[in-house]
Amino acid sequence: MPAISMKVNGEAVCGDVEGRTLLVEFIREKLGLTGTHVGCDTSQCGACVVLVDGKAVKSCTALAAAHDGADVTTVEGLARDGKMHPMQEAFKDNHGLQCGFCTPGMVIASIDMVNRLGKNLSEETIRHELEGNICRCTGYHNIVAAVKAGAANM
Amino acid sequence: MDNGTGIGARVKRKEDHRFLTGKGNYTDDINLPKQTYAYFVRSPHAHATINKIGTSKARNMPGVVGIFTGEDVAATKLGGLICGWMIHSKDGSPMKAGPHPILALGKVRYVGDHVAVVIAETREQAKAAAAAVEVDYGVLPHVVDVADAMGHKAQIHDVAPDNRVYNWSIGDEAATDAAFKRAKHITKIDLVNNRLIPNAMEPRAAIGCYDTGAEHYTLYTTSQNPHVARLVISAFHGLAPEHKLRVIAPDVGGGFGSKIFIYAEEVVCVWASRFVGGRPVKWTAERTESFLADAHGRDHVTHAEMATDADGKIIGFKVHTKAAMGAYLSTFSSCVPTYLYATLLSGQYNIPNIYAEVDALYTNTAPVDAYRGAGRPEATYVVERIVETAARELKMDPAEFRRKNFVTQFPHQTPVIMCYDAGDYAATLDKALEIADVKGFAARKAASAAKGNYRGLGYSAYIEACGIAPSAAVGSLGAGVGLWESAEVRVNPVGTVEILTGSHSHGQGHETTFAQLVSDRLGIDINNVSIVHGDTDKVQFGMGTYGSRSGAVGMTAISKALDKIEAKAKRIAAAVMESSPDDVEFKNGTFTVKGTDKKMAFGEVALSAYVAHKFNSAQVEPGLKESAFHDPSNFVFPAGVHIAEVEIDGDTGVTTVVNYTAVDDFGNVINPMIVEGQVHGGITQGIGQALAEGAVYDKESGQLLTGSYMDYQMPRAADVPSYKLGFTCTPCPSNPLGMKGCGEAGAIASPAAVMNAVTDALGVVDVPMPATPHVVWKYMQHLKKAAE
Numbered sequence: 001m002p003a004i005s006m007k008v009n010g011e012a013v014c015g016d017v018e019g020r021t022l023l024v025e026f027i028r029e030k031l032g033l034t035g036t037h038v039g040c041d042t043s044q045c046g047a048c049v050v051l052v053d054g055k056a057v058k059s060c061t062a063l064a065a066a067h068d069g070a071d072v073t074t075v076e077g078l079a080r081d082g083k084m085h086p087m088q089e090a091f092k093d094n095h096g097l098q099c100g101f102c103t104p105g106m107v108i109a110s111i112d113m114v115n116r117l118g119k120n121l122s123e124e125t126i127r128h129e130l131e132g133n134i135c136r137c138t139g140y141h142n143i144v145a146a147v148k149a150g151a152a153n154m
Numbered sequence: 155m156d157n158g159t160g161i162g163a164r165v166k167r168k169e170d171h172r173f174l175t176g177k178g179n180y181t182d183d184i185n186l187p188k189q190t191y192a193y194f195v196r197s198p199h200a201h202a203t204i205n206k207i208g209t210s211k212a213r214n215m216p217g218v219v220g221i222f223t224g225e226d227v228a229a230t231k232l233g234g235l236i237c238g239w240m241i242h243s244k245d246g247s248p249m250k251a252g253p254h255p256i257l258a259l260g261k262v263r264y265v266g267d268h269v270a271v272v273i274a275e276t277r278e279q280a281k282a283a284a285a286a287v288e289v290d291y292g293v294l295p296h297v298v299d300v301a302d303a304m305g306h307k308a309q310i311h312d313v314a315p316d317n318r319v320y321n322w323s324i325g326d327e328a329a330t331d332a333a334f335k336r337a338k339h340i341t342k343i344d345l346v347n348n349r350l351i352p353n354a355m356e357p358r359a360a361i362g363c364y365d366t367g368a369e370h371y372t373l374y375t376t377s378q379n380p381h382v383a384r385l386v387i388s389a390f391h392g393l394a395p396e397h398k399l400r401v402i403a404p405d406v407g408g409g410f411g412s413k414i415f416i417y418a419e420e421v422v423c424v425w426a427s428r429f430v431g432g433r434p435v436k437w438t439a440e441r442t443e444s445f446l447a448d449a450h451g452r453d454h455v456t457h458a459e460m461a462t463d464a465d466g467k468i469i470g471f472k473v474h475t476k477a478a479m480g481a482y483l484s485t486f487s488s489c490v491p492t493y494l495y496a497t498l499l500s501g502q503y504n505i506p507n508i509y510a511e512v513d514a515l516y517t518n519t520a521p522v523d524a525y526r527g528a529g530r531p532e533a534t535y536v537v538e539r540i541v542e543t544a545a546r547e548l549k550m551d552p553a554e555f556r557r558k559n560f561v562t563q564f565p566h567q568t569p570v571i572m573c574y575d576a577g578d579y580a581a582t583l584d585k586a587l588e589i590a591d592v593k594g595f596a597a598r599k600a601a602s603a604a605k606g607n608y609r610g611l612g613y614s615a616y617i618e619a620c621g622i623a624p625s626a627a628v629g630s631l632g633a634g635v636g637l638w639e640s641a642e643v644r645v646n647p648v649g650t651v652e653i654l655t656g657s658h659s660h661g662q663g664h665e666t667t668f669a670q671l672v673s674d675r676l677g678i679d680i681n682n683v684s685i686v687h688g689d690t691d692k693v694q695f696g697m698g699t700y701g702s703r704s705g706a707v708g709m710t711a712i713s714k715a716l717d718k719i720e721a722k723a724k725r726i727a728a729a730v731m732e733s734s735p736d737d738v739e740f741k742n743g744t745f746t747v748k749g750t751d752k753k754m755a756f757g758e759v760a761l762s763a764y765v766a767h768k769f770n771s772a773q774v775e776p777g778l779k780e781s782a783f784h785d786p787s788n789f790v791f792p793a794g795v796h797i798a799e800v801e802i803d804g805d806t807g808v809t810t811v812v813n814y815t816a817v818d819d820f821g822n823v824i825n826p827m828i829v830e831g832q833v834h835g836g837i838t839q840g841i842g843q844a845l846a847e848g849a850v851y852d853k854e855s856g857q858l859l860t861g862s863y864m865d866y867q868m869p870r871a872a873d874v875p876s877y878k879l880g881f882t883c884t885p886c887p888s889n890p891l892g893m894k895g896c897g898e899a900g901a902i903a904s905p906a907a908v909m910n911a912v913t914d915a916l917g918v919v920d921v922p923m924p925a926t927p928h929v930v931w932k933y934m935q936h937l938k939k940a941a942e
Contacts, residue, residue, distance in 0.1 A: 020278075034183035035176015037407075039355045040441035044863035047355060075176035084174060092170040095827050098835065099661030100173030101355040101407030107174065123876065130871035134863065136355050136408050137661045139838030139900070140871040142831055 004068040008033070009077025017064040023057070024048045026064035027074060035075040035104050039134070046133030049105035049112075050074050056112035058132070075104035078111070087111050090150030091143075098137035106143060109133050114151045121151050160674035161891075164827040168680070169665045178405045181359040181376050182438045189361070190219050190430055192423055192437040193280035195270040195287045196446065197262035200296035200518040200856025201308055204260055207270060208288035215286055217279030220430045222422070223270045224257035232256060232425055233391045235418060237483035238634035241320050241492050244511070249320040252311025252516070254482040256391070256418045256425075262291070263310055263481035264518050265857055266446030268418045273430055296518040298851035300478035301455045303515040310481060310516040319479050319488070319514040324496045324570050330509035333470030337461035341544040347532045347905075348923045349453035349478065349849040350842075351866060352525050354660075356407025357439035358417065358448065362424030366432040370398050373424040377403040377688075378413045378658050379698020382635070384690045386416045386485070393425055396690075403688040406660035410839070411524040412448045413660065414700050415485040419447075445861040450849055451525025453478035453517075454491065454532050460540045466550055468503055468559050473510040473536060480521035487523040488514065493571075493631050494529030494619075500568035501537035502579045502615045502793055503559040508569045518856055519849075524700065526839055527898040530618040531905060538614045538906035543919055552910075553592070556615050557583060572619055574791050576884040579615065582817045585880045586795040590815035595799065606804035608934075609812075612910025614796045616903040620895035621706030621790035621886075638785035639703065640696050641711035643672075643719050645778035647764040649757025650682040656696010657708035658688050662832070662897065664704060667824045671709055671891075675716045676756055677743020694781075702895025705824065706790045710889045714782035722778060727759045729769035790886045792894040794818035796837070798907035802915050807931030809845055809912060817880040818899055822892035829896045830879055836900020837877055842869035843901075844908035848924045867924075 005014035008031060015030045027033050027050065038060055039047035048060040051073040078085040087107050090096070097103040113121065113129045121129075126147045127140070135143060159165050172178055209221045235254040242248055253259070258269045270287055274280035295308040297317070305316045334340065361374040371394050377383050380401040388396045406413060423435045439447075454477050461470035477491035496510040545555035560579040567573045587593075595611050602609035622628070625636030642654040651672055657664060669683040686692050699708070720740055727745035728735040737748040746753045754762075759778075762768055766776035799813035816833055823829050846867040850859040860866035885892030905923065912925050916933055 028183075029185075033176065034180075035178070037180070037356070038182075039357070040863050042441070042862045042864050045355065045441075075174070079175055084171070088174040091174055092166055095167065095831050097170060097173055098663070098831060099355065099408040100169070100178050100405065101180065103173050104176055127871040134355065134868050134870060136353055136410070136839070136868070137835045138831060139834035139836070139869075139877070140874060141834040141838075141876050144871065144876065 002065050004065055006067055006069060007071045009073055019065055021064045022060055023062040023064045023067055024059035027059060033074050033076050037101055037104060039101065044134065045102065046105040046109060047102050049108045049133070051108055051112065054115065056109050075107060078107070085111070086153035087150035090153060091146045094142050094146035094149055096138060096143045096146030102133060102135045106133050106135065110147045110150060113147065114154050119151045119154060121148060159670055159680040161670060161824055163670065163825065165666055165670055165680065165825055167663050167666045168669060169663065180356055180405045180407055181361065181374050184361060184374055184404065186361060186363060186434040189434040189436050190273050190275060191277040191280045192426065192435050193272050193277065193284040194268050194419060195272065195284045195289065197265060197267040197269055199262060199291050199293055200265050200298065201294040201310065202262050202291040203294065204258060204262060204269065205290040205292055211288065212272060212283040212286040215279065215283035217275035218272060218283045219275065220273040220426065221270060221287065222257065222426055222429070224255050224259040227255065227257050228259060232393060235416060235482065236386065236390045236485065237488050238485055239489040240632040241322055241488045243320045244323040249488055250311065250314035251483050252313050256421050264520055266520060267481065271422050271426060273426060273435055296856040298517055298519050298853060298856050300453055300476050300515050300517055303517050304513065308518060310518060314516060317516045319483065319516060321511065321513050322492050323509070323511045325509035326507060326569060327509045330470045330472055330507040333507040334461045334472070337469060338464040339462045339548060341460045341540055341547055343458050343540045343543055343920065345456045345458065345536060345539055345920065346922055347452045347454040347456065347535055348843060350451040350525055350847050351445055351849050352410045352412035352448055352451060353444065353868060354408030354410055354412055357441060357444045358413065358419065359438040360420040360423040361434050361436045362427045363434040364427040364432045371424050372400045372402065373420065374402045374404065375420045376406050376413050377401065378406065378409040378660055378700055380658065380688055381656060381690055381696045382698055383416055387421060387424070391421055400691045403658055409660045410526040411451065411528055411700060414698070415449050415523055441863065442861050445866065446858055447520060449484045449521050449523035450480065451522065452532060453522050456536055458536050458540050460544050462544060462548065466548055466555060466558055468505050470507040471499060471505050473499055475512045477512055477514045478517045478519065478522050479514050480517055480519045482521050484521035484523035487521060489633065490524050490529045491532070495533050497571045498530050498533035498617060498619060499537060499570055500572070501541065502561060502617050504561045506569065519851055526836065526901040528701070530898065531902045534614060534616040534902050535906045538616065539909065542613065542910045552613050553583060553587060556613065572789065575788055575887050577791060577793050577819060578882060578884050579793060581882045582793065582795045582819055583615065585882060586797050586815050586817040589817065589878050589880050590797040590799065590813060592797065602801050608802040608804060608915035610800050610911040610913070610915025612798045612907045612914055614903045614907035614910065616796070616899065617791055617793040618898060618902050619789035619791055620702035620898060621786055622701035622703050623789055624787060625785050635697070636785065637697055638783050639707040639711045640694065640781065640783050641715045642781040643712065643715040643779065645719060645760045647761050649678065649760040651676065651678065652684050652686055653712055654686045654693045655708055655712065656693055656698065657704040658699045660699070662699065662704060663828045667828060668709060668712060670824055671712060672716065678756055702897040705893045706886065706889050706895055707784060707786050709891060709893065711782050711784035713890055714784055715780045718780035718782065719778060722780065723759045725774050726763050726769055727754050729774060730754065730762050786888060788888040790888065790894040792818060792820050792896065792899050794899060794903060796903040796907040798904065798911040800908065800911040800915055802930055804934070807927040807934055809925055809930055811841055811875055811908060813878070814875055815878045816900065816903065817882060818896065819882045819884055820896045821883060821886040821894040832896045833879055833900045834877055836898060837904045838869050838874050839901045840904025841874055841908055844905045844923050844925060846873065846924050846926065
C-alpha cells in the first residue's frame with residue numbers, strides 16, 4: 001500500500017492507502033473529516049467537492065494516491081478564527097440549505113466559481129456553473145441568491 | 155414576544171452553523187468500534203424462483219464475517235415487512251397482501267430485490283464476496299407496466315392471482331351517473347402520472363449493534379420516524395421488545411417520504427449484529443441501490459370524465475385509476491392511492507357528485523409508496539388537468555371557469571369524506587393573476603411566436619389535506635396507528651428550555667421554528683432553547699415527520715405542553731410572591747401580580763421551582779417539566795393557485811419555465827423564510843416530474859433503465875427559474891396556532907401547472923410527463939404536419 005502525505009486544511013497528514021482508495025474515502029475514513037459527503041456513484045451530484053490546490057475537484061472521482069503532495073481544503077477548513085467564510089455566511093443568510101447534505105459541495109463549488117469568474121455573477125452564470133451539483137431540497141432559488149451575495153462579500 | 159425571534163419572524167436557522175462547517179452528523183458519518191460492513195446480494199431478474207443459493211465460495215473470501223439468506227432469517231422467526239394500512243375492496247374483501255420477507259424466500263419479484271447479505275471486515279471485501287454468492291434462478295414471466303398488470307400471465311403473488319391488490323371505490327356512483335345523464339357537456343381525459351424516484355441526497359444508511367451483555371439492540375438509521383421504526387421492528391418483526399431496542403435517527407439528509415418506511419436493509423443490519431458476535435453492522439446505500447430499492451412514487455394510469463351544465467358549473471366527476479404498488483406492499487403504500495388521493499378529487503371546487511374507483515396492482519418493480527405529497531399530487535394532476543381541459547372545451551377563460559366553481563362557503567363537506575374548514579380561493583387566484591402578470595401574457599406569447607417559439611400559460615388551483623391526522627378518523631379508514639404527536643418541555647433551573655419532540659427534522663428547520671414558538675410563548679432568548687428529537691431513548695414516543703404534520707400537529711403538542719408549563723409556573727410564582735395564582739399574569743417573560751409592583755422573571759421562577767424553598771411541596775410539586783400529546787381534530791387544508799408560463803423552442807422542443815408564480819394559503823406562518831424554502835423545493839420537484847424525471851423499466855427485460863444520475867434526470871439549477879411567491883392567510887380553525895402545512899404544496903401544485911402550460915402552448919389536450927425535448931419535439935412535428 002503506497003504511503004501518501006498531503007496538506008489538508010493547512011495541516012500535514014499522511015497515511016497508507018490502497019491504489020483504489022478514493023480521495024473522499026481518505027478524507028472521510030482515514031482523516032475523519034465527515035463534512036465531505038458522498039451522494040452518488042457516477043460523479044454527478046457534487047456533494048463530495050473539495051478544493052485541491054485551489055481548484056474544485058469531485059473527490060469521489062479522484063484517487064488518493066494520485067494526490068500525494070496536494071493541498072486540499074474541505075468544508076471544515078473554510079472558516080478562519082471561528083468565523084465562517086463569506087460564502088458560508090451567505091448560505092446561512094439566504095437560507096441556501098435545508099437538509100445540509102449537498103451543502104459542503106455547493107459551498108466549495110461556489111467559492112471555486114468566484115475564484116474563476118470574479119465577484120459579479122449573473123443568475124444565468126450561477127445556474128449554469130452549478131450544473132455539477134444537485135440539491136433536492138431548496139429548488140436552487142435560495143442557493144442562487146446565496147452565491148450572488150457570497151460572491152459580493154468574498 | 156416581539157423580539158425578532160418569535161412567531162412570524164424570518165429567523166436565520168440555528169442548525170445551519172453545523173451543516174455549513176462540516177459538523178453535521180449523518181448516519182454514514184458515524185463509525186463504531188469493531189464495525190463490520192454489509193453488502194446486499196440483489197436480484198438481477200424482475201421475477202424468478204430461487205432454486206439454490208451457493209455461499210461456500212463467498213464464505214472463503216477474505217474478510218468475510220457472515221453471510222445470511224432468507225432461510226437464516228426465517229430460522230430466527232423474524233417477521234416479514236408489513237403494510238400498516240388495511241384497505242378493503244368495494245366488495246368488502248380485505249386487500250391481498252403477499253408475503254414480504256426481509257430476505258427473499260423462494261422467489262424474487264423485482265430487479266434489486268434483497269436476496270442475501272454479506273458481512274465483512276471492509277466494505278470492499280463485503281462487495282467482492284457478494285459477487286461470489288452463486289444464486290441459481292428460474293426466470294419467470296414479468297410485468298413492469300401498471301397498465302398491463304391486471305390479469306397478466308406474470309402472477310406476482312399467489313394471494314392475488316390477477317395481480318390486483320384491491321378494487322376500491324369512493325363516492326356515490328348512482329348519483330354521479332345521474333349527473334352525467336343531465337350534463338350539457340362531458341370532458342374526458344386519459345392521464346399517466348409518471349413513476350418517480352425520490353432521491354434524497356443522502357442515501358439510506360444503517361448501523362445495527364447488539365450489546366451481548368445487556369441483550370439490547372441499537373439501530374442508527376436514516377429515518378423520518380424512528381419511533382415508528384422501533385414499534386414495527388419490535389411488534390411486527392419481533393426482534394426485541396421496545397425497551398430492548400433503541401432507534402436513533404441523527405441528522406438526516408432529506409426524506410421526501412422515502413425515509414418513512416421500514417426497509418429490509420435496516421432491519422437486517424440490526425438483526426445480523428447478534429449473529430456476528432455483537433459487532434456493529436454498517437450499510438450505506440450506493441446511489442444505484444437507492445434507485446433500485448428505495449420506495450418509488452406516483453405511477454398512476456387514470457381515465458377521468460367531468461360533467462358540466464349549461465351554466466359552466468361542474469355537476470359530476472368520475473375517475474378510474476390503476477395504481478402501481480410494485481412487487482410488495484411497502485409500509486404505507488395502500489393508503490396513498492386511496493385515502494390520500496381520492497379524498498382530494500373535489501379540488502377547490504363545489505362538485506356535488508364524485509365517484510372514483512382505484513385498482514391497485516402488483517408489478518415487478520420496486521415498491522411504490524408515499525413520495526412528497528403522496529396521493530395529493532396525483533389528485534391535483536387529475537383535477538387540474540381536466541378542469542383546464544373542460545374550460546378550453548367550453549371556450550371559457552380557465553381562471554374564470556375555476557372561479558365560477560370555487561367553494562366559497564366554509565365549512566364545506568365534499569362528497570369524498572373531506573370537510574374543508576377555511577379558505578378564500580378567489581383571493582389566492584386574484585393575487586396569483588396579478589403577480590404572474592396574466593394580462594401581459596398575450597403580448598409575451600406574440601413575441602415568442604415571432605421568434606418561432608411556442609408560449610403557454612397553465613394554472614393549478616390545488617388543495618391538499620395534511621397535518622395528518624385525527625387518529626380515530628384514520629383508524630376507521632384502516633390505519634394501523636394513531637397519528638397524534640407528543641412533546642415534552644423541560645425547563646432547567648437556570649431558565650433554559652429543552653423541547654423533546656416526536657417530530658423529526660430532515661431539512662425542515664425544526665431546531666429554529668420550534669424554538670421560535672418557545673421564545674414567543676416564554677419570552678426567552680431563542681438561543682436558550684434546544685430541540686431534542688430522533689432518539690427513542692430520549693423522546694418517549696412520537697409519530698415522526700411526513701404529511702406536513704410537524705407544524706400543525708407537532709407544534710400544537712408543544713404549545714399544549716407550554717400551556718401546562720405556564721400554569722404551573724404561575725402557581726410557583728404566586729407562592730413565592732405570596733399571592734393567589736389567579737392574580738398572577740405572564741407576559742413577555744415576566745410574572746406579575748395584578749394591582750401590585752411584584753414581579754419575577756421566567757428564569758427566577760424556574761430556579762424557585764427546583765430550589766423549592768418557598769412553596770409548600772405538598773401543594774405544588776417541585777420542578778418544571780410538562781408533556782402533552784396532541785391528536786388533531788381534522789386535517790388541515792392548505793390551498794393555493796400556481797401559474798406556470800413556459801416557452802418551447804420551436805426548433806428543439808426544449809421547454810423552459812420562464813415564469814412561475816405560487817400563491818399559497820398556509821394559514822399562520824411561523825417563519826416565512828423557511829416556508830418559502832419549502833415552496834421553492836416542492837415546485838422544483840414538480841417541475842422535475844413534469845419536464846425531466848421518470849423511472850423507466852424496460853418492458854422486455856424488466857431492468858430499471860434509469861438507475862443513476864446519468865439516466866434519471868434530476869432538475870439542476872439551470873433547469874428552473876427563480877420563483878415569484880405570494881401568500882394569503884385564512885387561519886386554520888382546528889389548531890390553536892392557526893397553522894396549515896407547507897411541505898408538500900409545491901410538489902402537489904406544480905406538475906399540473908407546467909403541463910397545462912405545455913398543452914396550452916402546443917394547443918393539444920395532453921402531452922405525457924416527463925415532457926422532455928424529444929417528447930415535445932415529436933408533438934411539434936405532428937402539429938406542423940397537420941398544419942401543412
